[in-house]
Amino acid sequence: xxxxxxxxxxxxxxxxxxxxxxxxxxxxxxxxxxxxxxxxxxxxxxxxxxxxxxxxxxxxxxxxxxxxxxxxxxxxxxxxxxxxxxxxxxxxxxxxxxxxxxxxxxxxxxxxxxxxxxxxxxxxxxxxxxxxxxxxxxxxxxxxxxxxxxxxxxxxxxxxxxxxxxxxxxxxxxxxxxxxxxxxxxxxxxxxxxxxxxxxxxxxxxxxxxxxxxxxxxxxxxxxxxxxxxxxxxxxxxxxxxxxxxxxxxxxxxxxx
Amino acid sequence: xxxxxxxxxxxxxxxxxxxxxxxxxxxxxxxxxxxxxxxxxxxxxxxxxxxxxxxxxxxxxxxxxxxxxxxxxxxxxxxxxxxxxxxxxxxxxxxxxxxxxxxxxxxxxxxxxxxxxxxxxxxxxxxxxxxxxxxxxxxxxxxxxxxxxxxxxxxxxxxxxxxxxxxxxxxxxxxxxxxxxxxxxxxxxxxxxxxxxxxxxxxxxxxxxxxxxxxxxxxxxxxxxxxxxxxxxxxxxxxxxxxxxxxxxxxxxxxxxxxxxxxxxxxxxxxxxxxxxxxxxxxxxxxxxxxxxxxxxxxxxxxxxxxxxxxxxxxxxxxxxxxx
Numbered sequence: 001x002x003x004x005x006x007x008x009x010x011x012x013x014x015x016x017x018x019x020x021x022x023x024x025x026x027x028x029x030x031x032x033x034x035x036x037x038x039x040x041x042x043x044x045x046x047x048x049x050x051x052x053x054x055x056x057x058x059x060x061x062x063x064x065x066x067x068x069x070x071x072x073x074x075x076x077x078x079x080x081x082x083x084x085x086x087x088x089x090x091x092x093x094x095x096x097x098x099x100x101x102x103x104x105x106x107x108x109x110x111x112x113x114x115x116x117x118x119x120x121x122x123x124x125x126x127x128x129x130x131x132x133x134x135x136x137x138x139x140x141x142x143x144x145x146x147x148x149x150x151x152x153x154x155x156x157x158x159x160x161x162x163x164x165x166x167x168x169x170x171x172x173x174x175x176x177x178x179x180x181x182x183x184x185x186x187x188x189x190x191x192x193x194x195x196x197x198x199x200x201x202x203x204x205x206x207x208x209x210x211x212x213x214x215x216x217x218x219x220x221x222x223x224x225x226x227x228x229x230x231x232x233x234x235x236x237x238x239x240x241x242x243x244x245x246x247x248x249x250x251x252x253x254x255x256x257x
Numbered sequence: 258x259x260x261x262x263x264x265x266x267x268x269x270x271x272x273x274x275x276x277x278x279x280x281x282x283x284x285x286x287x288x289x290x291x292x293x294x295x296x297x298x299x300x301x302x303x304x305x306x307x308x309x310x311x312x313x314x315x316x317x318x319x320x321x322x323x324x325x326x327x328x329x330x331x332x333x334x335x336x337x338x339x340x341x342x343x344x345x346x347x348x349x350x351x352x353x354x355x356x357x358x359x360x361x362x363x364x365x366x367x368x369x370x371x372x373x374x375x376x377x378x379x380x381x382x383x384x385x386x387x388x389x390x391x392x393x394x395x396x397x398x399x400x401x402x403x404x405x406x407x408x409x410x411x412x413x414x415x416x417x418x419x420x421x422x423x424x425x426x427x428x429x430x431x432x433x434x435x436x437x438x439x440x441x442x443x444x445x446x447x448x449x450x451x452x453x454x455x456x457x458x459x460x461x462x463x464x465x466x467x468x469x470x471x472x473x474x475x476x477x478x479x480x481x482x483x484x485x486x487x488x489x490x491x492x493x494x495x496x497x498x499x500x501x502x503x504x505x506x507x508x509x510x511x512x513x514x515x516x517x518x519x520x521x522x523x524x525x526x527x528x529x530x531x532x533x534x535x536x537x538x539x540x541x542x543x544x545x546x547x548x549x550x551x552x553x554x555x556x557x558x559x560x561x562x563x564x565x566x567x568x569x570x571x572x573x574x575x576x577x578x579x580x581x
Contacts, residue, residue, distance in 0.1 A: 141359065141360050232554065
């Protein structure tokens with residue numbers, strides 16, 4: 001089975017965010033594979049171990065994403081593709097990314113595509129379903145369990161806390177939710193092997209795309225930090241008094257009761 | 258010139274979700290005196306729900322009823338909504354940023370080859386542009402976005418944009434449209450309701466959340482009792498989920514859910530940056546923790562340094578007194 005993972009490089013979850021000149025400051029920040037995409041990589045490897053085939057990880061991004069792709073190869077993916085838009089695009093949105101991915105997948109024979117259900121940076125959650133629509137294959141989002149048997153796929157998905165059991169067919173796109181698996185750490189031999197695994201780099205030209213074809217439909221006009229919270233009030237006295245005071249404050253000052 | 262807007266309504270077990278009314282309010286703001294048309298998909302007679310959308314400000318509502326629309330699927334709802342879009346040619350579409358909204362709207366946007374701004378917490382207009390504000394980096398920052406071309410398409414985060422007051426004197430037509438729904442590829446076999454007794458996290462006005470300090474699954478009981486009194490939902494930190502005290506579906510944070518209730522009570526949560534990312538934009542935050550140095554006190558409006566197993570039950574008793 002041809003297994004693909006679309007993944008993205010994001011800020012580490014530990015990072016504090018600073019804004020400089022209406023841009024998120026990237027200087028000095030640590031980057032990781034988007035955590036939800038990591039579930040996708042792990043599940044892709046599991047599917048290959050069970051059903052055979054090949055795992056290809058794909059990123060639309062810039063040169064620096066190579067590191068995260070190598071990490072995915074170290075986890076066990078077979079091949080990586082970086083569609084490098086650094087020289088061609090200044091701005092892009094989900095429409096842009098999907099237009100590029102659509103062109104990439106055009107000639108590919110797809111068994112299953114796995115993606116994270118959302119990226120923790122821009123958090124649009126659009127790329128997976130948008131891509132499935134362009135490729136005219138079914139999709140199931142926020143999956144927490146998947147079982148492939150021939151062409152039939154049994155899935156459990158998280159719907160705001162409820163579990164939905166879904167039956168569908170390959171080819172298919174799924175987006176991964178927390179709880180699906182526990183992503184492995186790359187082993188030392190894995191890291192050594194990853195250095196020799198193929199990492200293909202493509203540009204828009206290679207996909208027969210012009211800048212105009214992928215022009216974004218939306219634009220960010222400002223980025224800012226939320227107003228800083230003033231230090232709160234730590235209540236004092238006996239527990240009973242603190243509780244009474246808290247309820248009074250919630251009623252009279254905060255007016256939330 | 259007013260813009261014609263479409264609002265995709267959403268119901269759960271026959272009851273419209275609040276975010277539908279909030280979406281109507283957002284659509285009215287975008288349309289500036291244009292027409293706001295509601296659409297509802299489901300099974301059976303949807304007139305009553307249609308009227309409800311009118312009471313909250315929709316000018317008219319189109320319902321699409323079919324047995325294949327009984328439970329939500331992206332393909333079923335996608336076909337129904339697309340048929341209505343083709344009839345109505347709206348200039349904009351608004352829907353709630355819920356599980357259904359997140360699943361359906363990218364499909365529609367992709368089919369229509371348009372932009373989509375998801376998870377919007379504020380709508381405003383500046384110099385002829387409609388500006389959408391949305392949290393990024395899990396609420397550690399915000400961005401303002403505009404649609405540069407084509408349909409104005411957005412999903413709104415529950416609990417952030419105020420709905421209009423319900424007014425039964427508002428009137429509007431509720432019509433039905435027949436759509437021939439083709440066979441669906443993913444089929445829903447079963448839905449296991451885990452939280453049917455509780456209030457959904459993202460729409461809840463009050464959340465009582467527990468962390469490692471809760472110590473066990475049973476430790477969540479006093480929190481649940483407090484949440485019951487307040488009509489709120491239960492949430493948890495990753496620590497509590499990882500320790501197996503509760504289900505991952507309750508996790509609030511950078512991975513997990515991002516919530517903005519009116520009142521967030523954090524009990525036994527130290528306040529790791531990943532957790533703060535999921536809740537720090539709540540309107541009022543109360544922290545209860547043994548450790549006076551806990552990070553959670555830095556974002557809390559009110560803090561009690563103490564043992565949650567002593568404080569939480571007392572808080573419940575006190576809340577009961579004032580809730581009478």
